[in-house]
Amino acid sequence: MKQYRTMALPYIVWMAGMIVAPMLLIVLYAFTDKGNDVATIRFSLENFARFFSDQVFMSVLKRSLFIAVITTAICILCGYPIAYVIANRSEKSKLFWILLITLPTWINMLVRTYAWMGILQDEGIINHLLSLVGLGPITMIHTSFAVVLGMVYNFIPFMILQIYTSLTKMDKSYLEAASDLGANRIQSFLRVTLPLSIPGVISGITLVFLPAVSSFFIPKLLGGGQYVLIGNVIETEFLTSGDWNFGSAISLVMAIIILFSMYLTKKADTDPAANGKENA
Amino acid sequence: MEKKQKHLFSKVLLGCTAVFFYAPILYIILFSFNSSRSLTKFAGFSLRWYEKMLSDSTMMQAVAYTIIIALLATLISTVVGTLTAIGLSKSRRLMRGIVEQVNNLPILNPEIVTGIGLLMFFSALGVKKGFLTLLLAHVMFCIPYVILSVTPKLRSLDPNLADAALDLGATPIQALWKVIVPQIRPGIISGALIAFTMSFDDFIISYFVTGNGVNNISILVYTMSKRVNPSINALSTLVILLITAVLFIVNIIPILKDKKGRKLT
Amino acid sequence: MKKLIALALGTAVLLSGCGGSADSDAAEKYGSATLKLYNWGEYVGENLISDFEQEFGVKVIMEYFDSNEMMYTKLQAGDAYDVLIPSDYMIERLISEDMLQTLDLSNIPNISNLAEGVKQLPYDPDNTYSVPYFWGNVGIVYNHNNVDPADVEKQGYNLLLDTDYKGKLYVYDSERDSFMMALKALGYSMNTQSESEIEEAYNWLLQMNDTMDPAYVTDEVIDGMINGNKDIAVVYSGDATTILAENEDMSFFLPAEGTNLWSDAMVVPANAENPLLAHEFINYVLTHDASYDNSETVGYSSSNQEVLDEMSGADGIYAQNEAYLPRTEYAKDEVFEDNPVLKQKLAELWIKVKASH
Numbered sequence: 064m065k066q067y068r069t070m071a072l073p074y075i076v077w078m079a080g081m082i083v084a085p086m087l088l089i090v091l092y093a094f095t096d097k098g099n100d101v102a103t104i105r106f107s108l109e110n111f112a113r114f115f116s117d118q119v120f121m122s123v124l125k126r127s128l129f130i131a132v133i134t135t136a137i138c139i140l141c142g143y144p145i146a147y148v149i150a151n152r153s154e155k156s157k158l159f160w161i162l163l164i165t166l167p168t169w170i171n172m173l174v175r176t177y178a179w180m181g182i183l184q185d186e187g188i189i190n191h192l193l194s195l196v197g198l199g200p201i202t203m204i205h206t207s208f209a210v211v212l213g214m215v216y217n218f219i220p221f222m223i224l225q226i227y228t229s230l231t232k233m234d235k236s237y238l239e240a241a242s243d244l245g246a247n248r249i250q251s252f253l254r255v256t257l258p259l260s261i262p263g264v265i266s267g268i269t270l271v272f273l274p275a276v277s278s279f280f281i282p283k284l285l286g287g288g289q290y291v292l293i294g295n296v297i298e299t300e301f302l303t304s305g306d307w308n309f310g311s312a313i314s315l316v317m318a319i320i321i322l323f324s325m326y327l328t329k330k331a332d333t334d335p336a337a338n339g340k341e342n343a
Numbered sequence: 344m345e346k347k348q349k350h351l352f353s354k355v356l357l358g359c360t361a362v363f364f365y366a367p368i369l370y371i372i373l374f375s376f377n378s379s380r381s382l383t384k385f386a387g388f389s390l391r392w393y394e395k396m397l398s399d400s401t402m403m404q405a406v407a408y409t410i411i412i413a414l415l416a417t418l419i420s421t422v423v424g425t426l427t428a429i430g431l432s433k434s435r436r437l438m439r440g441i442v443e444q445v446n447n448l449p450i451l452n453p454e455i456v457t458g459i460g461l462l463m464f465f466s467a468l469g470v471k472k473g474f475l476t477l478l479l480a481h482v483m484f485c486i487p488y489v490i491l492s493v494t495p496k497l498r499s500l501d502p503n504l505a506d507a508a509l510d511l512g513a514t515p516i517q518a519l520w521k522v523i524v525p526q527i528r529p530g531i532i533s534g535a536l537i538a539f540t541m542s543f544d545d546f547i548i549s550y551f552v553t554g555n556g557v558n559n560i561s562i563l564v565y566t567m568s569k570r571v572n573p574s575i576n577a578l579s580t581l582v583i584l585l586i587t588a589v590l591f592i593v594n595i596i597p598i599l600k601d602k603k604g605r606k607l608t
Numbered sequence: 609m610k611k612l613i614a615l616a617l618g619t620a621v622l623l624s625g626c627g628g629s630a631d632s633d634a635a636e637k638y639g640s641a642t643l644k645l646y647n648w649g650e651y652v653g654e655n656l657i658s659d660f661e662q663e664f665g666v667k668v669i670m671e672y673f674d675s676n677e678m679m680y681t682k683l684q685a686g687d688a689y690d691v692l693i694p695s696d697y698m699i700e701r702l703i704s705e706d707m708l709q710t711l712d713l714s715n716i717p718n719i720s721n722l723a724e725g726v727k728q729l730p731y732d733p734d735n736t737y738s739v740p741y742f743w744g745n746v747g748i749v750y751n752h753n754n755v756d757p758a759d760v761e762k763q764g765y766n767l768l769l770d771t772d773y774k775g776k777l778y779v780y781d782s783e784r785d786s787f788m789m790a791l792k793a794l795g796y797s798m799n800t801q802s803e804s805e806i807e808e809a810y811n812w813l814l815q816m817n818d819t820m821d822p823a824y825v826t827d828e829v830i831d832g833m834i835n836g837n838k839d840i841a842v843v844y845s846g847d848a849t850t851i852l853a854e855n856e857d858m859s860f861f862l863p864a865e866g867t868n869l870w871s872d873a874m875v876v877p878a879n880a881e882n883p884l885l886a887h888e889f890i891n892y893v894l895t896h897d898a899s900y901d902n903s904e905t906v907g908y909s910s911s912n913q914e915v916l917d918e919m920s921g922a923d924g925i926y927a928q929n930e931a932y933l934p935r936t937e938y939a940k941d942e943v944f945e946d947n948p949v950l951k952q953k954l955a956e957l958w959i960k961v962k963a964s965h
Contacts, residue, residue: 067430067432068430070427070430071427071429071430071434071442072430074423075442077483078442081461082446082483084464086448086452088464089456089460119959119963148357149357158594159594166587167364169539169540169543171575173565174371175371178367178368178382179367181370181383184837186835187383216364216367221537224533227533228492228530228532229496229499263495270491273450273451274450279453287823288826291963294453295959296959297455301456301459302675302677303675303783304952304955304956305677307459314452317453318448318452325444325447383832384835462682550678551681555669556669566673566674567672
């Protein structure tokens with residue numbers, strides 16, 4: 064099977080050029096002072112010091128991670144049952160539902176977020192409906208609720224897709240074996256289905272958590288300008304203050320924190336099926 | 344009884360899912376018919392935004408570019424990503440670990456960082472910005488999603504199958520195409536779907552790598568800085584209709600053919 | 609799959625084919641028959657571009673930006689355009705970095721149409737590099753049913769600290785305009801470099817943030833005020849024109865403490881490929897019809913005096929609109945100067961204001 068190894072080579076070369084090279088530029092920016100050009104590079108840790116010594120940035124970082132964790136948790140809790148139900152439907156119905164869930168993501172994110180703004184507005188549809196039954200109005204726009212809702216709406220399709228993928232074409236013989244051995248439905252779900260779908264959940268976490276930490280359009284529109292997340296800070300540094308050095312430093316810090324937490328997540332996934340195949 | 348309850352549960356769940364996903368979509372469609380410019384207050388029915396959209400040649404061109412780029416980027420990244428994932432699954436653990444982490448970078452980096460990184464990269468190379476740079480950039484950020492989707496399927500794949508095929512005299516390519524690919528197809532499909540989505544909706548990276556009048560829909564939407572107007576809703580409605588129609592045809596034609604075929608036999 | 613590729617390639621060929629409606633006469637006259645225009649999104653008259661293309665037999669390639677800094681980033685990377693339309697302070701920066709060409713005013717005879725208010729702007733007093741496109745002020749839009757006009761006139765920007773209106777205000781999410789407002793409220797220059805004055809302004813903004821529960825928005829403010837979601841907003845006069853035109857409960861006020869007099873102007877970058885046609889375009893924008901089209905579509909104040917008079921005159925479409933005609937010759941109004949160090953500092957302080965909850 065080693066003959067397939069070479070298939071990864073072109074991408075590794077490409078990765079070095081298109082991903083690693085630009086990333087090195089960012090690293091260079093992060094560790095240097097402002098205003099230097101190639102001739103006069105001066106290395107410094109000042110950008111990092113500035114970031115870590117500032118209470119406001121620390122609380123922004125904490126808040127971003129918190130919102131991303133909540134979003135990811137909701138996506139798993141809601142996405143898993145949806146994916147499970149879909150995966151157990153007939154072939155045609157499966158396809159229908161998967162496309163139904165993917166279709167909205169082909170509409171521009173800004174347009175979708177504007178629609179949520181309209182729906183969540185103080186005088187929007189939800190409050191209008193609430194007032195008909197004598198409730199409300201509830202302030203939803205410019206709250207954490209709106210931000211999390213917007214993020215879940217945008218990212219949950221990826222979670223559902225990943226979990227659904229790992230649930231379909233799962234070897235049904237495992238399940239049959241489990242029930243032959245006297246396991247009931249819940250037991251065989253917990254012992255067989257769930258562990259086998261964990262790789263899908265992990266991919267799903269990557270696809271939800273990573274973009275959720277760095278997103279800035281959703282908090283800006285649904286949370287209002289006062290809802291500053293780390294993505295907004297980076298965007299401001301690059302596009303408003305033009306301080307690429309500081310912006311690079313922040314995104315580097317963020318990248319390291321996240322890569323490390325993803326590494327831990329993967330480590331926690333002690334899927335025996337995967338380890339067994341290591342030497343194949 | 345238990346079965347009925349389960350049935351009910353899954354119906355309610357899917358019903359809620361549909362409402363959640365499509366409430367904003369209905370809202371978008373509704374406002375495409377708004378007679379005023381507002382995206383949040385409905386003033387009356389009109390088709391003026393459809394007229395504006397159709398008469399706006401920049402917008403129609405952007406639609407074409409968006410679709411072409413998305414199709415090509417999806418195609419290329421799905422093929423490359425799948426092959427890479429298969430190759431990686433047979434590689435040494437260290438190599439695989441490194442590549443998987445680096446692979447996460449484009450997903451995790453704020454788009455602005457990737458965008459500016461690529462802007463500097465292309466400028467340093469002196470490439471003329473436009474269709475090609477846009478396509479390259481899209482392929483670059485789509486591949487990681489494909490790899491991420493295909494990898495979990497590969498992990499639950501029985502390696503003995505491919506070995507058996509090889510032992511029985513299949514060439515590696517035959518074994519790949521006839522044995523491995525069918526097993527990981529759901530992962531490939533979901534990777535392709537995600538790649539298409541990412542390419543279709545990308546703004547920031549596209550913004551910094553394109554030039555010479557090659558715009559996509561997102562660039563037009565996000566730079567409507569003075570005021571986003573409902574012609575975007577009209578466009579979205581059109582996109583929904585178009586995609587629904589394609590899906591409908593793709594799904595219905597095989598069924599019809601199937602029926603015809605059965606009648607003949 | 610093969611069909612898909614064929615389809616994609618076919619469409620690509622079709623696209624590249626339909627681009628060339630430019631004629632060869634124009635190519636001979638200007639060197640090339642395409643003009644690359646880099647402008648704000650939704651910032652041009654409905655028919656201006658197609659009329660220009662027809663009249664001169666050329667093709668205009670449009671690209672858009674939504675912040676001066678975005679545009680600047682692409683320019684720095686070496687992207688070439690023929691005409692750009694940045695704002696005042698950015699033009700000042702581009703001039704100081706030698707990124708612009710000097711204009712040959714003999715090729716722009718319509719420069720004589722310029723409005724009085726945009727003549728001799730401090731960043732380019734003799735129009736050596738730039739020709740104004742749109743201009744205006746920043747002021748307060750308020751709902752005169754819920755906010756006492758006497759309060760507005762008496763308090764000026766300090767209205768934004770009046771807790772009677774807590775939770776009722778939109779603040780434009782931009783460090784420059786917010787600090788402008790705070791500095792003006794305190795009686796300082798908005799271009800100040802004094803640490804202590806900036807510190808005071810920072811505290812003014814913190815107080816607003818902590819006591820008033822403001823919503824920080826950008827362009828959503830237009831829809832928000834038209835729908836009457838809030839009672840007070842600080843906005844660009846051009847946006848105020850739109851708001852006032854669509855919601856008659858709204859009024860516009862320019863505080864006595866002074867405000868920002870801004871302008872966006874057309875410039876030709878040093879690396880432009882078709883400077884001759886660029887001059888032709890700039891000249892064309894200054895004609896009565898083009899300027900009228902621009903101002904009518906976008907709602908911003910025209911840089912053409914005749915159009916400005918016509919639109920704000922008794923029979924004009926903005927006759928009753930108090931936001932359309934910018935305030936000029938008012939001693940306390942200022943134009944932003946370019947100061948990257950200051951801008952960066954303000955940007956960081958502004959994030960801290962917003963994030964301090």
